[in-house]
Amino acid sequence: MTFRWFGEKSDTVSLKNIKQIPAMTGLMGFLDYKAAGEVWEKSEIAEYIGKVHEAGLECEVIESVNIHEDIKMGSGNRDEYIENYKTTIRNLAEYGVKVIVYNFMPVFDWLRTDLAREIPEDGSNSLYFDEAELEGMGPLDIVKRTATQSGGFSLPGWEPERMAELETTLKKYESITADDLRVNYKYFLDAIIPVCEEAGIKMACHPDDPAWPIFGLPRIAHSLKCFEKIISLHNSPSHALCLCTGSLASSIDNDVVAIIRHFGKINRVACMHIRNVKHLGHRKFRESSHLSTDGDLDMYEVVKAVYETCPLVYVRPDHGRMIWGETGRPGYGLYDRALGAAYLNGLWEAICKE
Ligand SMILES: [Mn+2]
Numbered sequence: 001m002t003f004r005w006f007g008e009k010s011d012t013v014s015l016k017n018i019k020q021i022p023a024m025t026g027l028m029g030f031l032d033y034k035a036a037g038e039v040w041e042k043s044e045i046a047e048y049i050g051k052v053h054e055a056g057l058e059c060e061v062i063e064s065v066n067i068h069e070d071i072k073m074g075s076g077n078r079d080e081y082i083e084n085y086k087t088t089i090r091n092l093a094e095y096g097v098k099v100i101v102y103n104f105m106p107v108f109d110w111l112r113t114d115l116a117r118e119i120p121e122d123g124s125n126s127l128y129f130d131e132a133e134l135e136g137m138g139p140l141d142i143v144k145r146t147a148t149q150s151g152g153f154s155l156p157g158w159e160p161e162r163m164a165e166l167e168t169t170l171k172k173y174e175s176i177t178a179d180d181l182r183v184n185y186k187y188f189l190d191a192i193i194p195v196c197e198e199a200g201i202k203m204a205c206h207p208d209d210p211a212w213p214i215f216g217l218p219r220i221a222h223s224l225k226c227f228e229k230i231i232s233l234h235n236s237p238s239h240a241l242c243l244c245t246g247s248l249a250s251s252i253d254n255d256v257v258a259i260i261r262h263f264g265k266i267n268r269v270a271c272m273h274i275r276n277v278k279h280l281g282h283r284k285f286r287e288s289s290h291l292s293t294d295g296d297l298d299m300y301e302v303v304k305a306v307y308e309t310c311p312l313v314y315v316r317p318d319h320g321r322m323i324w325g326e327t328g329r330p331g332y333g334l335y336d337r338a339l340g341a342a343y344l345n346g347l348w349e350a351i352c353k354e
Contacts, residue, residue: 012328017334098200107173110247111214115128210222240270272315320335
């Protein structure tokens with residue numbers, strides 16, 4: 001059981017607080033100041049992971065080492081950025097990292113139309129998406145709106161330095177199809193997976209969120225079929241998935257439990273993000289508490305699928321609501337994620353004993 005942590009300077013949650021959550025053994029860690037394409041230097045990794053160890057926690061998962069757009073677009077300086085990525089893989093492995101989460105989504109890591117929509121039933125708030133609200137908005141509008149709503153936190157995937165070049169990047173993607181993106185993806189995997197095998201690292205691809213194409217950009221990671229294509233790009237246990245139940249369940253077409261079982265059985269799940277989603281209409285949903293009855297996912301079946309097909313994977317509670325007056329990075333407060341972890345631990349204990 002792990003917890004996402006953005007580092008001392010950019011997380012409202014302390015390592016001490018994380019350590020006090022029952023059964024919490026480690027982090028999915030992140031150097032939030034690293035731009036895509038940069039090498040993660042050994043000294044930086046040592047400093048971050050040293051602090052985590054001092055707090056009595058492990059750091060065997062990194063989320064994420066972001067991939068430069070040149071690699072995704074198959075242009076520019078991609079070979080240089082791939083070499084940097086390989087160095088980062090080797091450096092992380094030296095400090096005990098086993099899994100690197102990443103995504104291959106063009107430009108947008110994830111997208112919401114409201115980062116703090118009040119839940120009328122109890123006055124808490126959570127991330128919210130309504131595709132109808134995107135009508136008449138361009139990608140730049142939604143980026144600006146998200147930045148305004150983020151309360152000063154740089155959101156993962158929405159780093160300010162990436163925003164400056166957004167317009168040019170969007171233009172370049174106009175001529176790139178989903179098949180092109182997969183060709184570029186394979187080029188990347190063929191280069192880095194042998195390094196991962198040598199270093200004992202698993203790469204874990206995160207799904208598109210929401211789980212369908214947006215703004216006409218090619219998106220290739222949002223369904224069982226998509227992931228079958230991705231997995232077939234390079235045959236290695238080091239080429240694996242980070243199955244995020246909330247991202248996948250944003251589309252009612254996805255049978256999330258079946259997807260976990262399918263890739264769990266063939267040893268291609270490296271880690272899990274477990275959270276729940278409540279559908280409110282067509283392509284309209286909010287992130288709910290983790291509890292099955294608060295959302296549309298059967299969390300017992302989710303945890304059971306993990307137990308039966310990939311019990312050794314790293315798991316973390318994913319985004320939580322903001323409750324009890326907490327403020328902070330949208331989705332990443334302490335309280336509701338801690339409740340989520342406790343709930344998942346309860347399901348796990350019951351399933352184990354059963
Ligand atoms: Mn996720």
